[in-house]
Amino acid sequence: MGGSESQVVAGVDVGGTNIGVGLVNADHDVTAEAEVSTPTDGPQAVAAAVASLIASLDQKPGAIGLGVPGPVSDGVLLTAPNLAGFTEPVRLGDFVAERTGVPVVLGNDASLGAVGEWVAGAGRGSRFLLGVWMGTGIGGGLVLDGRPYDGAFGGAGEFGHMIVQRGGALCGCGRRGCVEAYAGRRAMEREAEVAIAAGVTTDLPQIMRDAGKDRLTSKVWKAAYEAHDPLATTILDQAVDALGVAIGSAVNLLDLDRIVVGGGLPEKFGQDLADRIAEAAEPWILAPSSHREVVVADLGDHSGIVGAAHVARSAPVRSP
Amino acid sequence: MGGSESQVVAGVDVGGTNIGVGLVNADHDVTAEAEVSTPTDGPQAVAAAVASLIASLDQKPGAIGLGVPGPVSDGVLLTAPNLAGFTEPVRLGDFVAERTGVPVVLGNDASLGAVGEWVAGAGRGSRFLLGVWMGTGIGGGLVLDGRPYDGAFGGAGEFGHMIVQRGGALCGCGRRGCVEAYAGRRAMEREAEVAIAAGVTTDLPQIMRDAGKDRLTSKVWKAAYEAHDPLATTILDQAVDALGVAIGSAVNLLDLDRIVVGGGLPEKFGQDLADRIAEAAEPWILAPSSHREVVVADLGDHSGIVGAAHVARSAPVRSP
Numbered sequence: 001m002g003g004s005e006s007q008v009v010a011g012v013d014v015g016g017t018n019i020g021v022g023l024v025n026a027d028h029d030v031t032a033e034a035e036v037s038t039p040t041d042g043p044q045a046v047a048a049a050v051a052s053l054i055a056s057l058d059q060k061p062g063a064i065g066l067g068v069p070g071p072v073s074d075g076v077l078l079t080a081p082n083l084a085g086f087t088e089p090v091r092l093g094d095f096v097a098e099r100t101g102v103p104v105v106l107g108n109d110a111s112l113g114a115v116g117e118w119v120a121g122a123g124r125g126s127r128f129l130l131g132v133w134m135g136t137g138i139g140g141g142l143v144l145d146g147r148p149y150d151g152a153f154g155g156a157g158e159f160g161h162m163i164v165q166r167g168g169a170l171c172g173c174g175r176r177g178c179v180e181a182y183a184g185r186r187a188m189e190r191e192a193e194v195a196i197a198a199g200v201t202t203d204l205p206q207i208m209r210d211a212g213k214d215r216l217t218s219k220v221w222k223a224a225y226e227a228h229d230p231l232a233t234t235i236l237d238q239a240v241d242a243l244g245v246a247i248g249s250a251v252n253l254l255d256l257d258r259i260v261v262g263g264g265l266p267e268k269f270g271q272d273l274a275d276r277i278a279e280a281a282e283p284w285i286l287a288p289s290s291h292r293e294v295v296v297a298d299l300g301d302h303s304g305i306v307g308a309a310h311v312a313r314s315a316p317v318r319s320p
Numbered sequence: 321m322g323g324s325e326s327q328v329v330a331g332v333d334v335g336g337t338n339i340g341v342g343l344v345n346a347d348h349d350v351t352a353e354a355e356v357s358t359p360t361d362g363p364q365a366v367a368a369a370v371a372s373l374i375a376s377l378d379q380k381p382g383a384i385g386l387g388v389p390g391p392v393s394d395g396v397l398l399t400a401p402n403l404a405g406f407t408e409p410v411r412l413g414d415f416v417a418e419r420t421g422v423p424v425v426l427g428n429d430a431s432l433g434a435v436g437e438w439v440a441g442a443g444r445g446s447r448f449l450l451g452v453w454m455g456t457g458i459g460g461g462l463v464l465d466g467r468p469y470d471g472a473f474g475g476a477g478e479f480g481h482m483i484v485q486r487g488g489a490l491c492g493c494g495r496r497g498c499v500e501a502y503a504g505r506r507a508m509e510r511e512a513e514v515a516i517a518a519g520v521t522t523d524l525p526q527i528m529r530d531a532g533k534d535r536l537t538s539k540v541w542k543a544a545y546e547a548h549d550p551l552a553t554t555i556l557d558q559a560v561d562a563l564g565v566a567i568g569s570a571v572n573l574l575d576l577d578r579i580v581v582g583g584g585l586p587e588k589f590g591q592d593l594a595d596r597i598a599e600a601a602e603p604w605i606l607a608p609s610s611h612r613e614v615v616v617a618d619l620g621d622h623s624g625i626v627g628a629a630h631v632a633r634s635a636p637v638r639s640p
Contacts, residue, residue: 071575071607078607128472140573144464151575152448155607158572163565163604165497166485175604177485245483246569252478253460253570255471284483284495287391287398287475 007062010054010102011116011309013109013301014038014046014068014092016082020301021053023061024309028120030302032057042085047095054100063315064102065308066093067109073154075106105312108150109304111157113297114141115148116307117260121298126258130250131297132159132243134263137172138180144254148311160184164245182242185264188235189216195231202231218264225269239265243277248284251292262297271296327382330374330422331436331629333429333621334358334366334388334412336402340621341373343381344629348440350622352377362405367415374420383635384422385628386413387429393474395426425632428470429624431477433617434461435468436627437580441618446578450570451617452479452563454583457492458500461627464574468631480504484565502562505584508555509536515551522551538584545589559585563597568604571612582617591616 008031013020019038022030034053039045054061070080075093080086093106114131117123123131127146133139140159142149150156160180161173168177172186181187192204207227208220224232247259259277266273278294285292297303328351333340339358342350354373359365374381390400395413400406413426434451437443443451447466453459460479462469470476480500481493488497492506501507512524527547528540544552567579579597586593598614605612617623 142573145467145469147465149465149574152577153575153607153609153611156573156575158575158606161572161604161606162569163484164486166488166561166565168486173606241486245486249482249566249569250573252481253462253476253573254469255473255476255478257472284481286478286481286493287473289473291473 008059009309009313010061010064011305012050012064012066013304016069019049019053020305022305023057023059024306028306030305040084043090043092043095047092047099050096051099061102063312064096064104065312066096066104066106067112067304067308068092068106069109071155072106072108077106105315107308107311110139111141111148111150112307113303114143115310116299116303117297118143119310120306121303122260122295123258128257130256130259132259132261134261134265136186137184159246162246162249164242179242179246183239188239191235192216192231200231203227203229204232218268221265222268240276240280244280245284247281251285257292259294260297262303266296328379329629329633330381330384331625332370332384332386333624336389339369339373340625342625343377343379344626348626350625360404363410363412363415367412367419370416371419381422383632384416384424385632386416386424386426387432387624387628388412388426389429391475392426392428397426425635427628427631430459431461431468431470432627433623434463435630436619436623437617438463439630440626441623442580442615443578448576449578449580450576452579452581454503454581454585456506457504482566482569484562499562499566503559508559511555512536512551520551523547523549524552538588541585542588560596560600564600565604567601571605577612579614580617582623586616
């Protein structure tokens with residue numbers, strides 16, 4: 001354990017749209033937070049924005065955990081397709097450490113989100129946890145045998161690109177049949193557009209306008225589902241079915257004890273969605289267990305910040 | 321580490337047909353071995369057979385590692401569909417310990433096989449390893465982050481029941497689209513029978529007879545493949561393709577650095593088969609790495625014995 005166990009630590013969640021920073025105490029409570037839009041001019045600009053956010057908080061943290069949207073190996077962010085200007089592998093943590101004078105631990109955002117839920121959210125008490133993050137795409141993070149798991153080259157947790165149907169729906173990654181091609185919001189939206197263009201009867205566009213939205217947000221899906229809109233119901237059912245298959249495969253391989261589903265749709269739908277996913281997964285699981293649970297994430301936007309702070313707090317002491 | 325580090329230790333592989341026992345030294349060499357047919361009258365008979373085999377060896381081992389064909393949790397073999405008379409969960413290790421006076425560590429055979437390859441075979445140097453065992457069905461074992469991995473309830477490693485195609489081929493487990501339904505020998509044989517019954521032209525039956533076999537052994541598949549038999553080639557290609565998809569899913573989730581393929585077909589076909597599987601997996605992998613390898617198992621029938629001995633040697637000291 002590090003020297004910052006009792007100190008306040010900062011957790012940072014660098015996303016494609018926003019950067020969120022929180023101060024997190026030893027009880028995993030977020031005691032202060034701040035947010036800015038993510039700069040689009042590359043790593044140094046992002047590091048500067050993170051440093052300013054941290055300086056804006058009322059306390060200097062003893063360590064910083066920095067979550068980034070890409071694979072991280074040995075302190076290097078390897079790729080970050082959602083961050084503008086990140087064209088090559090970069091030691092983003094070092095940039096932030098240099099600007100703040102505080103030691104930084106770099107990690108993948110989806111993995112850190114799973115860690116956050118594990119230490120302080122819906123994953124507490126689990127030792128074999130998969131976090132499934134339903135957003136534009138489907139992300140994932142793992143805690144295996146009681147330890148955060150990043151894999152051999154920092155790329156573990158790509159649950160969204162487990163194959164549920166070889167030759168199936170086209171995924172944003174260019175492959176066919178990934179679970180993300182059925183359960184990612186971008187894929188679901190595309191499916192709805194194609195159906196609407198083909199003349200399928202649906203109130204989705206009207207429900208979207210009534211909700212004051214210009215795209216199919218989780219709120220719109222929830223409203224359409226509650227209104228028993230047949231297209232929305234079909235697409236949501238397909239998403240749930242695909243998640244069930246992929247979770248079945250993951251459980252057969254890893255014998256998990258907890259699956260935490262987070263992101264827009266689970267937040268809106270609540271435990272009902274988790275229950276439906278559990279039901280869809282059940283037939284695929286070779287060794288069902290009543291001790292295995294599918295639950296909705298607890299920490300909302302804070303999963304990643306709390307997880308990042310935890311790994312920073314737990315890291316061996318090192319100089320910035 | 322246990323007190324048996326420098327002692328000779330026994331590894332046992334309890335299979336549906338035979339029980340194999342080996343004495344294994346600290347260099348993981350098998351220095352003596354023995355085998356009998358597996359008794360069909362339940363756990364005590366199997367324990368007695370194991371004890372006799374061990375007594376027949378020239379040295380009393382300091383510990384016994386006992387590999388069994390079923391999930392193991394907290395020293396209990398939960399189910400073993402391939403062992404006659406095993407109708408309920410059983411502490412088979414305790415039975416063997418009572419009969420031998422030697423401490424026993426119980427583990428799953430496929431997991432221990434992966435451990436054997438990891439410590440002494442084709443998995444050496446890996447920290448994130450999947451062992452794929454191609455037999456009648458498809459088994460699997462994991463070493464993750466440098467530690468043998470058994471999962472929350474002892475059931476991890478069921479790689480054979482990862483789904484590659486929802487709604488696809490019928491698997492022996494009753495589900496559809498498991499990788500085993502394409503790449504398990506039983507499934508491949510059934511596929512050939514169906515095709516032959518439907519009048520597909522093939523020399524498989526003749527090749528089988530020429531080989532002096534009454535079923536489609538790995539040797540027969542190899543001979544038919546080398547003779548460019550179209551049906552054999554198609555079925556083998558399907559097996560390789562399915563393994564590629566499932567390995568792709570496993571790598572995307574776990575970011576493995578080594579996949580070791582063992583069992584009849586890989587032994588007969590050698591590294592060529594591993595290379596073809598690697599090629600089939602490549603398009604499915606989100607983050608390819610030149611440091612990731614697919615290799616054929618090294619230890620033949622000894623993987624499980626060496627792995628079982630290793631975990632017994634590494635286990636904390638305890639009384640029988």
